[in-house]
Amino acid sequence: MTVGDVRVATDKLAAGYGKSRVVDDVDLTLPAGEVTVLVGPNGCGKSTLLRTVAGLLPALDGAVHVDGAPLHSLSRRALSQRLAFLPQASHVPAGVTVRELVRHGRYAHRGAFARHTDEDRESIRWALSVTDAEPLADKCLDELSGGERQRAWLATVLAQRTRILLLDEPTTYLDLRHQFDVLDVVRRLAREYHIACGVVLHDLMHAAAYGDRLVVIAEGAVLRSGPPEEVLASDAIERAFGLSVSVVRDPGTGYLTCFPQRPPVAL
Numbered sequence: 001m002t003v004g005d006v007r008v009a010t011d012k013l014a015a016g017y018g019k020s021r022v023v024d025d026v027d028l029t030l031p032a033g034e035v036t037v038l039v040g041p042n043g044c045g046k047s048t049l050l051r052t053v054a055g056l057l058p059a060l061d062g063a064v065h066v067d068g069a070p071l072h073s074l075s076r077r078a079l080s081q082r083l084a085f086l087p088q089a090s091h092v093p094a095g096v097t098v099r100e101l102v103r104h105g106r107y108a109h110r111g112a113f114a115r116h117t118d119e120d121r122e123s124i125r126w127a128l129s130v131t132d133a134e135p136l137a138d139k140c141l142d143e144l145s146g147g148e149r150q151r152a153w154l155a156t157v158l159a160q161r162t163r164i165l166l167l168d169e170p171t172t173y174l175d176l177r178h179q180f181d182v183l184d185v186v187r188r189l190a191r192e193y194h195i196a197c198g199v200v201l202h203d204l205m206h207a208a209a210y211g212d213r214l215v216v217i218a219e220g221a222v223l224r225s226g227p228p229e230e231v232l233a234s235d236a237i238e239r240a241f242g243l244s245v246s247v248v249r250d251p252g253t254g255y256l257t258c259f260p261q262r263p264p265v266a267l
């Protein structure tokens with residue numbers, strides 16, 4: 001398996017609820033070793049699309065292929081061994097510690113009643129470590145701050161050790177350092193482990209800095225996809241957000257970043 005192998009491909013996918021199509025005709029690919037960032041205005045369908053790719057919502061039309069196999073042909077367990085999904089918000093179970101939660105991430109690899117293997121223990125340790133959640137391991141989830149909880153959920157998803165990661169706004173609630181830490185983890189997972197990462201982000205600066213490819217969703221469709229420099233400089237941003245941005249590369253850090261083309265309100 002080399003960088004660039006397509007792990008997820010949608011073919012003219014329509015996603016939505018009942019008869020209502022939220023996005024239509026979507027051809028999305030998530031290649032191994034790359035971070036693909038989905039951006040778009042509130043309510044444009046980013047979560048709906050991700051949940052459909054994760055098999056949590058039925059496709060209204062078209063198809064999703066995971067590792068070349070039609071999504072519907074994979075059992076729930078087979079899919080969980082390939083693909084992990086971090087939703088935008090999750091129910092917080094009372095009295096469950098972070099370590100217990102992260103252990104759940106291993107269920108796809110062993111039966112509910114099987115004993116933990118060394119591989120399970122190593123995956124749990126690794127997931128807690130890369131998300132900086134080790135100090136939280138023995139605390140109850142319902143006693144954590146929003147950002148600490150977000151790291152615990154992310155660790156749970158990472159412990160699943162899948163080749164495909166779908167993350168819906170993983171930086172929500174996180175302070176500045178932890179936002180960059182999480183995005184660094186995502187990039188490392190892509191580069192070092194050749195994981196195909198599909199990430200929803202609202203912050204276009206994060207998207208510019210960390211995305212190998214951006215996908216702009218608006219008006220019920222993919223408006224544009226490609227390298228951040230091209231996509232951010234295109235009219236898709238103005239169309240999607242009603243605001244264009246200028247793109248610059250910070251000479252100090254090398255980060256590509258962008259600024260809204262609108263001066264602050266003078267008071």
Ligand SMILES: Nc1ncnc2c1ncn2[C@@H]1O[C@H](COP(=O)(O)OP(=O)(O)OP(=O)(O)O)[C@@H](O)[C@H]1O
Pocket residue numbers: 017022040041042043044045046047048049
């Ligand atoms: N369970 C549901 N049943 C019916 N409609 C829904 C449901 N969930 C979301 N929607 C609608 O689907 C549309 C897309 O919602 P979605 O959450 O996918 O958008 P989003 O791009 O992720 O938004 P945000 O940036 O605000 O998180 C919205 O109009 C929303 O009201």
